[in-house]
Amino acid sequence: MKIAIIGYSGSGKSTLASKLGQVYGCEVLHLDSIHFSAGWVERTDEEMKRDVEAFLEKDGWVIDGNYSRIFFWERMETADQIIILNFNRFTCIKRAYRRYRTFSHKTRPDMAEGCEEKFDWAFFRWLLWDGRKKKVRDRHKKILQIYKEKTVVLKNQRDIDRLLSTLLTKR
16 A cells, blocks of 8 residues: 655644554655754755655555655655645644644654754744645645545544544454
């Protein structure tokens, strides 16, 4: 199984990816973990592309993250299932802040070592506005048009719980 998870920051992409990796017994790639190196230093697109290209060759995978310039459409095409987490901005802010409280001054498991969790004005602004621009919404609509049969949109935690419950009962 190959699953691409995209959506807004703070919606739970990484947590869902880890759970789906366990359910399907496949490797998980959190794109944030290869986008940053220690101290939140951004890696180059070329470095990321090498990592993602190699990962796409695997028989089964779960990849979480947006990064439209890093084999985005290849990931969508190759995926057996696409999951879009379309949570409202206030839920994402609440979840991101809860994550910050849990991992404050620590590196969370889905990040590169040395990237201590933070919640600053720039990230708050990203959660509220910058990460929700029209081009992002339009990309989600395009995915639904092109890959309707293999795309599911989850709008809240109940939707995630329902999906996981359904998968676990099928196993």
